Amino acid sequence: MGYNIHLRFPENISTEPIVCNLTRKFDLDFNISKAQISSGREGYLILELLCSREQANQAKKYLEEQGIHVSDLAQSIIRDEKICIECGACTAICPTAALYMDKNRHLAFDVDKCVVCTRCIKLCPVNAIKADIGSVNE
Template sequence: MVERRVVLHFPENLIDQPIVSRMVREFSLEFNILRANITPQQEGLMVLGLAGKRVDVDKALRWARQQGVSVQPLEKNVVRNESVCTHCGACVVVCPTAALWKDPETQDVIFDPDKCIACELCVPVCPPRAMEVAF
């Protein structure tokens, strides 16, 4: 039995397809949806925990890729260097999970690591390079 956390990106044409339910049913897996949302580009994004026999997890992920789903392991960690963040807000608009958001009262940009799926979209848009990827 293995447990694996993965990030699934669904293109627009697959958003309403029962991909995950077929994966878990056909490959006898247990699953836990850690995060799910639709990005502004109308792509579906899901962080999923999958548990089952190693061979079945591998087969399920291969099958998902064949359907057109992008599958990435959730192994990276994104951190913010607080000492250089200027709270400019450039990262807020690209973050697909609202892990980065602006506090309307203080105008500070808050980073919530628990919501972060390590997509790295915030890294290149940050002028002082405050968002860093740790492995």
């Protein structure tokens, strides 16, 4: 399973091999979604940890012990079909076409294609799309 987390590195450790050590120590895989790290400056990293919930909890604890601020990010997107007006606005911004209009012009959502970028949440005029944080600590 994947767990999306946001890491904020203090400037004094922004160039340390923390993520490399993390993968070795907890035997997990990861994807980097976004990063901005410069020597001597505060940095951030958005990671998808590909591991069990137990490994993710251990990894978060390790990162926090290293002085890194860790926050959970959305784990999945939920579309409330009861309040959705099927306007299709979200389809224009969805980078993976997880949200699309089917052949009958009804809004469809392919959960497997969704990368949880959350762009659709901000764009939905009736707030029918929400983020499921699905905290690692649940």
